[in-house]
Amino acid sequence: MEGQFSAREFSDAPVSNDAAPVPSHSAVQPIGIVLEVAGASSKVILDADAIESLCGDADPAIAQAGQVGAQLKMRVGSTWLIANVRAMRMVDLDSGRLSADIDFLGEGDEERLTGKLYRFRRGVTRYPVPGTEVFPVSTGDLRQMYAADERANIEIGNVYPTKNIRAALYVDSMLGKHFALLGSTGTGKSTAAALILHRICQLAPQGHIVMIDPHGEYGAAFRNSGALFDVGNLAMPYWLMNFEEHCEVFLTSSGSDRQVDADILGKCLLAAKAKNRLAAEIPKMTVDAPIPYLLSDLSNLIQLEMGKMDKATDSAPYLRVKAKIDEIKADPRYGFMFSGMLVSDSMASFLARIFRLPGDGQPISIIDVSGVPSEITSVVVAVLSRMVFDYAIWSRGEAQRPILLVCEEAHRYVPNERNADGSSVGRILSRIAKEGRKYGVSLGLITQRPSDLAEGVLSQCGTILTMRLNNDRDQAFVRAAMPEGARGFLDSIPALRNRECIAVGEGVATPVRLLFDSLDEDKRPASGDPMFSELWRETGGEDQSIARTIRRWRSQAR
Secondary structure, eight states, X not given: OGGGOOGGGOTTSOOOTTSOOOOTTOSSOOOEEEEEEETTEEXXXXXXXXXXXXXXXXXXXXXXXXXXXXXXXXXXXXXXXXXXXXEEEEEETTTTEEEEEEEEEEEEEEOTTTOOEEEEEESOSSOOOTTOEEEEOOHHHHHHHHOOOSSOEEEEEEETTOSSOEEXXXXXXXXXXXXXXXXXXXXXXHHHHHHHHHHHHHHOTTOOEEEEETTSOTTTTSTTTEEEEOTTTOOOOGGGSOHHHHHHHHOOOOTHHHHHHHHHHHHHHHHHHHTSGGGGGOTTOOTTSOOOOOHHHHHHHHHHXXXXXXXXXXXXXXXHHHHHHHHHHHOGGGHHHHOGGGOSOOHHHHHHHHHTSSOTTOOEEEEEOTTSOGXXXXXXXXXHHHHHHHHHHHTBTBOOOOEEEEEETHHHHSBOTTTOOOOHHHHHHHHHHHHGGGGXXXXXXXXXXXXXXXXXXXXXXXXXXXXXXOOHHHHHHHHHHSOGGGHHHHTTGGGOOTTEEEEEXXXXXXXXXXXXXXXXXGGSOSOOOOOHHHHTTOOSOHHHHHHHHHHHHHHTOO
16 A cells, blocks of 8 residues: 555645654554645545555445544544544646645543553644644544543443544533534424433433424433423413513513503502512512412503503503403413412422422423414523522522523524514523523533524533534524534534544533434434324224314314
């Protein structure tokens, strides 16, 4: 193979006499030389014949040497410098010379007797000089690169293209600085999310995880290892809402009328809360304080204010607010939140149930909001998210209990300015993304449309796991949020197979392409695509099915 490649073949590339010779014990010969060095990336010249000769190698990593997305190594003093191939082009068809753009990933020490790489770390301290020889990376090198150290970690799959090198996520680094899981519909995103959460639950059975499930998919995955909540058993008291959230639910006006209505609601809401004996213990109670009150008291106070002769406006604003409150009280769809049974001081038990304090071996709460009326879904998510954040703030000084908040379909709740609707949920999730780690709140965002997320939220995620993204705008958005050294991996995002992802950031030792493990059937979310060719062959029982569906539809109960 040495006859296939020589630095003299690359007559237009500068050659350095400083390049260390390949030890005689090395089984792999150089496949190119460094042509140009510039900061985080460089250019190398590769020999197409040398690369072709490695295609049949038994080592799958060496067999893929020189390809886009593969790694190369070069010796700099007593260290091996590792780089990722980002792009390639033909330089000279006759001589088979290829030019490749590479991004540096990190470096590891060289074992002098065997030439093997060990003690790999991210970052580069010494750069190669033009003319330095380039070698393929072996499976043994990859094992050293991606081997998990003594930090707490979870194994989620295998490093591409190997079959037995495990890919790990460092839990403390991933959760401490938030994470995002991205991928188009049908790429296995929901199953990957379930896999990661299952592994975290196994590592920390006394953990505290709250997951917002907008489609009712994850209950099937965590029926044996989590606490499941929906409109039937959530029992979330309405008085936990702050004033902003009260306004979203009870106010229907806009413009200047909305401010008038808000003033009326705020005055009467504070008076309704003051009727509770708990208010006597609070010297300066605010309208945001989570104090139980009766909806009937609120409605009566509005009626009373409307009858005063010295009121600042006519009766229309009072009638609007009172009518909306009475409407919600009478609507059975809102019973999970606005029931008369939820007026007792159940805040402590509610927080203990939702935050898994203690976890009792079921560290995750799945909050299924698919049955919540669409008009208040964002308010419900806002209350749950804010309760997580507020609890972390007000519990400072107590024994710390970090909480992970996972938000599926995150682009619905933290939209960008183009899709923003002014709801409070976007503001609280953005605040958690920016400040949550200071208080022990971790945010996990799962979305198929990263370009629809609010500006800056994705960049706050220290670890990003990207599955296949088919939309060009989504790909560009992810590139902008990821570190410079991962560009070579990002170019392969449109070509990823199902269950494959690119993981970069704090949660991994170095950017890695990996294949997620498969999950047992009973641990998968109920998110499989319908098999039209099979289901359309089935017939029978349609009359009973339609009747049952209409009954549930009319009663608005599942």
